[in-house]
Amino acid sequence: MTMPSASRRDRKKAATRQAIADAALELFLERGYDQVSIRDIADAADVSTATVFKHFSGKEALVFDQDEDREAQLIAAVRERPSGQSILDALRQHVLDTWPSIEAHPQAAEFTNLVNSTPVLRAYAERMWTRYTDSLSAAIADELGVDHDDLSCVALARFVLEIPVLARGRQDRRAAVDAIFGILTHGWEPPSRPPAQ
Amino acid sequence: MTMPSASRRDRKKAATRQAIADAALELFLERGYDQVSIRDIADAADVSTATVFKHFSGKEALVFDQDEDREAQLIAAVRERPSGQSILDALRQHVLDTWPSIEAHPQAAEFTNLVNSTPVLRAYAERMWTRYTDSLSAAIADELGVDHDDLSCVALARFVLEIPVLARGRQDRRAAVDAIFGILTHGWEPPSRPPAQ
């Protein structure tokens, strides 16, 4: 999975990072996020606290270790879509193809629970996505040949990036994603009233 | 504006809170958010640091002092809309009537600049709104007689609450709000290409 890095130095660096991330996740799942200090993690990984911050930007980042290059994939989905496909369809397809599988790995339940039960982690997770608003909207605007901060592109990007948050916790995530894209495609309409019981 | 509180105790309490908020805002505008410590604020307001935290939940909350009962207004706009008016129209009208005026008071420019130039404040401001997602979507769902966590209601609530963030910094906020409601009403469509220059 992880490619054997070129130099020994890089390998050791990656190993250290991994040791920290592993120790952190284990302790978080065991005791809860707020009950684990950076010192605990550093001790468990047998490094100094300064080293922890050399590898991770902050305590929250220790939890979301593997979430990288999602941004690049997102942009690529827009830029390299099959000719003739609309941007909205390209985004829908990318979301359906990519995002649900993320939660399909082991420990997913515990992990999701950890995030959802820790306010600061929920907040961080939400911001992770919306942080890409600018680059996604720029890509969309580029494809359409309009200005980079075109409001309608920014709004679309933002709304699409809210989807993971909105679809989280739904029994049928696929249907949820479809429903939200339905709003973005055709506009919002009042949901049909369920039969009174 | 502020009603004369019942008891002397309550009046003094409110005065202390106000003194802290005033001192904080003045110092923030003067030096910048990160260059002012809680101790500075406490000293300026002539209280102890512990007192600051008795009145405000954290440093960011010192900046957004007056943002209360916005939630209540929002819910009311949905619940008490004129009969025959759609929920989307009610929300649009409420947003247009209420939100732009907020930035029309003195110091608005400096204040906006303070928030926009301080990442942690930007983040806090964004979360302030989306925090109301649950209550707004519950109100919408109630009006429609569907389940409280109906996905389409949650999504609409969330998207509407993103509007202040999206419209911030636009030259014509009114037009921006209208454009975004257009997306929510009729669906997203590629913006028209501006004439090549």
Next chain:
DNA sequence: TAGAAAAGTGCAACGACTCTACTTAGTGAC
């Protein structure tokens, strides 16, 4: 193999925030 570069260490420090025990002051009943 010397010496640059990078990873890691230990420690001190700062600021946000909390806790505890204490003082002060307004409140309401007698």
Next chain:
DNA sequence: GTCACTAAGTAGAGTCGTTGCACTTTTCTA
């Protein structure tokens, strides 16, 4: 009035995240 109750405020110590600094160790490179 005064007495007991309660809430506001204080001082100070302590925790924790985070940063900076001077230093050692390891790895890369010429």
